[in-house]
Amino acid sequence: MVNLSTKIxxxxxxxxxxxxxxxxxxxxxxxxxxxxxxxxxxxxxxxVGDLTVTCTxxxxxTATPAGTVNIQVFAPTGVTFTSKILDATNGYSxxxxxxxxxxxxxxxxxxxxxxxxxxAVLGTISASGNSINFIGIPTPALAAGxxxxxxQAFKVLISNIRVNPAGLTVSTTGAPPAFNxxxxxxxxxxxxxxxxxxQVAVVEYALGGASTGKGYGTAPTAGVNNFVVCKSYxxxxxxxxxxxxxxxxxxxx
Numbered sequence: 001m002v003n004l005s006t007k008i009x010x011x012x013x014x015x016x017x018x019x020x021x022x023x024x025x026x027x028x029x030x031x032x033x034x035x036x037x038x039x040x041x042x043x044x045x046x047x048v049g050d051l052t053v054t055c056t057x058x059x060x061x062t063a064t065p066a067g068t069v070n071i072q073v074f075a076p077t078g079v080t081f082t083s084k085i086l087d088a089t090n091g092y093s094x095x096x097x098x099x100x101x102x103x104x105x106x107x108x109x110x111x112x113x114x115x116x117x118x119x120a121v122l123g124t125i126s127a128s129g130n131s132i133n134f135i136g137i138p139t140p141a142l143a144a145g146x147x148x149x150x151x152q153a154f155k156v157l158i159s160n161i162r163v164n165p166a167g168l169t170v171s172t173t174g175a176p177p178a179f180n181x182x183x184x185x186x187x188x189x190x191x192x193x194x195x196x197x198x199q200v201a202v203v204e205y206a207l208g209g210a211s212t213g214k215g216y217g218t219a220p221t222a223g224v225n226n227f228v229v230c231k232s233y234x235x236x237x238x239x240x241x242x243x244x245x246x247x248x249x250x251x252x253x
Contacts, residue, residue: 027055027064027142027153029185031195039163039179040206041170045082049200051158051181054103055190057142057151064151066141069187071097071134071156073123076180078167080129083160086122094160095123097134102142103153123158132161139189158183165203176204 034050053071057064075081083093099119123132137156145151161181168177179201186192 026061026191027057027151027189029053029055029069029190029193029195031183031198033181033198033200034157036178036199037201038176039165039201039203041165041168041203042206044164044166045084045162046165046201048161048163048179048181051161051183051198051200053156053158053183053185053195054153055139055156055185056153057144059145059148059150061144061151063144064142064189067139067187067189068136069139069156069185069190071137071158072184072186073132073134073158073161074182074184075130075163076168077130078165079179080164080167081125081132081161082129082164083123083125083132083162085125091124092122093125093132095125095132095134095158095162096160097121097123097137098157098159099138099140099154100157101154102140103155123161134158139187142189161200163201168203170203170205172205176202179203 030053032052032054034052037047037049039046039048051073055069081093081095083095086092086094097120119138121134121137123134125132140152140154142152142154163179165179168179170177178199180197180199182194182197184192184194
């Protein structure tokens with residue numbers, strides 16, 4: 001008589017072996033950024049810098065077939081994504097994730113100019129506004145490395161991200177705060193996990209403060225002519241006023 005429990009555990013062990021093999025074929029991902037942009041504290045939809053995710057097949061791993069990857073991008077607490085909605089029915093926004101094949105000597109950086117519409121996935125903004133989801137980003141097949149060398153890699157570029165940083169604390173006197181985004185990757189072709197946060201912007205007041213703008217120019221000095229001093233502009237007290245009308249031409253001889 002066949003021992004049913006032995007057979008069941010034997011099948012389970014076989015399944016685990018194959019699951020481990022599939023898991024071992026996944027690529028490891030890391031995050032990066034194209035460089036921070038300066039955004040205004042007063043804005044509701046300034047564009048931040050590009051975010052990148054690079055996934056590499058580790059040494060000793062077998063080749064992986066083409067597939068897809070999902071990336072969820074999180075903003076800091078109190079910040080919402082405000083990229084324009086292009087498709088209200090499905091919630092697709094202008095924020096886009098692109099891939100461009102395998103990184104190679106002829107395509108070392110996956111420059112944005114090389115990306116095609118066929119690889120583009122539009123992001124959907126969560127109900128809370130604090131995250132953007134890019135589902136089903138196409139990924140290329142990756143060849144295994146030789147010996148102790150890593151295998152091939154691909155890069156995802158995420159662009160057109162607009163934000164409302166109203167929830168951030170921004171000082172009018174100190175250094176402008178860094179603005180970071182945090183990507184989480186998942187999917188059959190990559191190891192799932194949260195990647196390092198990347199700085200994509202710095203935030204500062206365009207007019208110098210939450211209610212009062214900077215005073216441009218310097219105080220006049222004796223012996224120097226034609227100073228232009230712009231008085232600070234308070235949008236509450238001077239609603240609708242033109243900044244030019246608040247300027248004073250001072251001539252000191």
